[in-house]
Amino acid sequence: MSLSLIARSITESPTLKLNETADKLRQKGEPVIHLGGGEPKSRAPIDALVAGAGLLSSGEIRYTPPDGISALKKAVVQYTEEHYGRLMSPDNVMASSGAKQAIMVAMQAVLNPQDEVVYPAPYWVSYPEMAKLCGAIGIPVVAEDGGFQPTLADMEDRIGAATKMVILNSPNNPSGYSYSREFVAGVVELCEKRGLYLIMDDIYHRLLFDGRRPISVYELAKDQSDGSKLIVVNGVSKMYAMTGFRIGWAVANKKLIEAMTNIQGHQTSGPSALLQYAAAAALTGIQSGVESLRLTLENNRNVLLERLQAFDGVRVTVPHGTFYSFPDFHAYEKDSVKLANFLLDKVRVVVVPGKDFGMEGHVRISYCGTIKDITTGLERIRWALDPNAPNELYIGQRKLVRDWL
Ligand code: PMP
Ligand code: GLU
Numbered sequence: 001m002s003l004s005l006i007a008r009s010i011t012e013s014p015t016l017k018l019n020e021t022a023d024k025l026r027q028k029g030e031p032v033i034h035l036g037g038g039e040p041k042s043r044a045p046i047d048a049l050v051a052g053a054g055l056l057s058s059g060e061i062r063y064t065p066p067d068g069i070s071a072l073k074k075a076v077v078q079y080t081e082e083h084y085g086r087l088m089s090p091d092n093v094m095a096s097s098g099a100k101q102a103i104m105v106a107m108q109a110v111l112n113p114q115d116e117v118v119y120p121a122p123y124w125v126s127y128p129e130m131a132k133l134c135g136a137i138g139i140p141v142v143a144e145d146g147g148f149q150p151t152l153a154d155m156e157d158r159i160g161a162a163t164k165m166v167i168l169n170s171p172n173n174p175s176g177y178s179y180s181r182e183f184v185a186g187v188v189e190l191c192e193k194r195g196l197y198l199i200m201d202d203i204y205h206r207l208l209f210d211g212r213r214p215i216s217v218y219e220l221a222k223d224q225s226d227g228s229k230l231i232v233v234n235g236v237s238k239m240y241a242m243t244g245f246r247i248g249w250a251v252a253n254k255k256l257i258e259a260m261t262n263i264q265g266h267q268t269s270g271p272s273a274l275l276q277y278a279a280a281a282a283l284t285g286i287q288s289g290v291e292s293l294r295l296t297l298e299n300n301r302n303v304l305l306e307r308l309q310a311f312d313g314v315r316v317t318v319p320h321g322t323f324y325s326f327p328d329f330h331a332y333e334k335d336s337v338k339l340a341n342f343l344l345d346k347v348r349v350v351v352v353p354g355k356d357f358g359m360e361g362h363v364r365i366s367y368c369g370t371i372k373d374i375t376t377g378l379e380r381i382r383w384a385l386d387p388n389a390p391n392e393l394y395i396g397q398r399k400l401v402r403d404w405l
Helices: 005-009 014-027 046-058 070-084 099-110 126-133 152-158 181-194 254-267 273-284 288-308 336-347 371-385
Strands: 093-096 116-120 137-141 163-169 197-201 230-235 248-251 363-366 393-395 398-400
Touching: 005 126, 046 273, 070 093, 070 230, 070 248, 070 273, 093 099, 093 254, 099 126, 099 163, 099 197, 099 230, 099 248, 099 254, 116 126, 116 152, 126 137, 137 152, 152 181, 163 181, 181 197, 288 371, 336 363, 336 371, 371 393
Parallel strands: 116 137, 116 163, 163 197, 197 230
Antiparallel strands: 093 248, 230 248, 393 398
């Protein structure tokens, strides 16, 4: 079979693959604890369910404009005004099948083969692959101190003549780290100075802890014109617990939105009509679910931190938001793929290897599940790795014998 160069260069999404692995093991009756997931477990907002069901029962489900239905675009305008303090026009908005597609189409609209896309490490697994899908090259910027936020000088060093775009994701998947206002402001200034596109991947924007407030990138930008190269991406997946609805959006200058809409119009047309109505209803309906999700996640994070701090060898940076933590396990095992496989094999706990996010020695542990998932999962991990952990572990009725420490 002769596949294209692009198809041969793309790897499977490791995060989606782990969901499948966990499902398959569960179907076989294995007592798997999935701490690798990237989706909240709360129910989608009732307004979304009612709006979607209403349209479904009408049977009038047709194509929508390729940039999305007017109700959703208006809801995004309202959302942007309320949460970013910036009044946009519906012509500045394109709805997509998930934030993932919004980012992909934005890249397709601006990148040429061999262009470079710069982003801090650790980074979301899809950025390098999306760049490759455009024939472009992803350039991760690693902080010299081993932390989760590079310096501005580090960023500037990696920006060269071929750089066309920068991506920031804050709070960040996988680290949960929220970049400082100074850092984001510095990157905005750098991009404006160099004429670079800047994607703010704000999919976890309001899922912040300890009283932190989300940063509005529009407040930091000097260029307030409609020629600005700022692209703000968001969606209903995380904050509204609507991952399977697959609705996201991009907010950007009108010319860029027009170009992106042309691309999307040929690729997929507008997103599903049903789910656009549901997403618009989530954005304009009762908002209490977002805050209750945020509070649940903050509590889950605290429980996880307490458990992680019981390990002698684990170093953990307190996550500022999201539902991920990215502890450093290298005292136990430097190779994160080996470590993740070991944990799955020995104690049936799923975590995501740091290697997939561009940072070895770490694993991503999610806390979007139940408290029981977190405590039992961490008890199993500790038992598998830490010689100071109690010797006995039961998984269901099975008593495990630790013969490798
Ligand atoms: N950006 C980041 C950083 C993510 O973690 C995700 C999760 N899949 C996305 C974008 C895409 O979200 P979705 O396509 O579900 O809207
Ligand atoms: N973004 C989530 C994660 O990182 C969902 C999976 C994906 O889309 O890659 O786990």
